[in-house]
Amino acid sequence: MKKTIFIFGVLIIALLALFQLSQYSLISKNTSIEYIIGGIAIVFFFVGLYINKRKSSTNTITPSIEIDTKKIENLGLSKREYEVLCELAKGHSNKEIASLLFVSESTIKTHVSNVYTKLDVKRRTQAIQKAKELNILPNL
């Protein structure tokens, strides 16, 4: 947000500077007006390109980085429950997750059940679905 405001500020200043420049040039030498117009056209063309690229890139990159933490807290998922959810989404069985996290299968079952309750789902396949919808998962 702050970045956007800063960029727009810079843009506005650049815009004003360009207008001033065009006026001065107009007074001094009348023949080069086409170049100035061309320059302005090119500058704004690239401004348009740049702004759109910024927008599209923030729309595509941010969901995998930013959205994570907030929603996890909102759902009340604890650290461990989230870890289990991640392994679960990778297609591992309870037993495999237990080995990976160095705990018993019972523990994983407990965590998994809690995850289901907090995500409001009944099966692990649905949990994966929901987690992907919420952009909670690291990969992708």
Added chain:
Amino acid sequence: MKKTIFIFGVLIIALLALFQLSQYSLISKNTSIEYIIGGIAIVFFFVGLYINKRKSSTNTITPSIEIDTKKIENLGLSKREYEVLCELAKGHSNKEIASLLFVSESTIKTHVSNVYTKLDVKRRTQAIQKAKELNILPNL
């Protein structure tokens, strides 16, 4: 491709027209030069926006449509098996899929087992994983 060439042609013509317009205006009345520059700036700003939007939209939409059919055939998945796989990926249980496709749960189990064999996986969670990696699934 043809569309792109057409659009660029139109743009170049519009550009030339704008330059001509600016020259005429320059000769007739010298005071309105700022408006012309402003107009050109705005036009090219939107041109930049438009071109980038075209590019980004074609880049993001195409991958979800094209990749499907080929890989499904390569894997040897039949129509029915693919349908089952899709419902499976939506988080449905075998019983639910059976209801949705108006067949018995036994049939679904058979299909599901065949899908596992063809995708070379052991569990339904892994099947979902693999299907997403292969861009076989409709949504997303």
Added chain:
DNA sequence: ATAGTACTCATACGAAAGTACCAATTCGCT
């Protein structure tokens, strides 16, 4: 006509997954 493929269904068994309790330990916070 026959072989092959896809689709259907059943039975039976074993392996995961899921639910419902309960309980001990650890850790941060007041």
Added chain:
DNA sequence: AGCGAATTGGTACTTTCGTATGAGTACTAT
């Protein structure tokens, strides 16, 4: 010190999933 949340683990039971095997039907291609 004590409270609450998180983590861990267990038992017992039900449900779902997955595999194996066999078998009938229908459609296609040779």
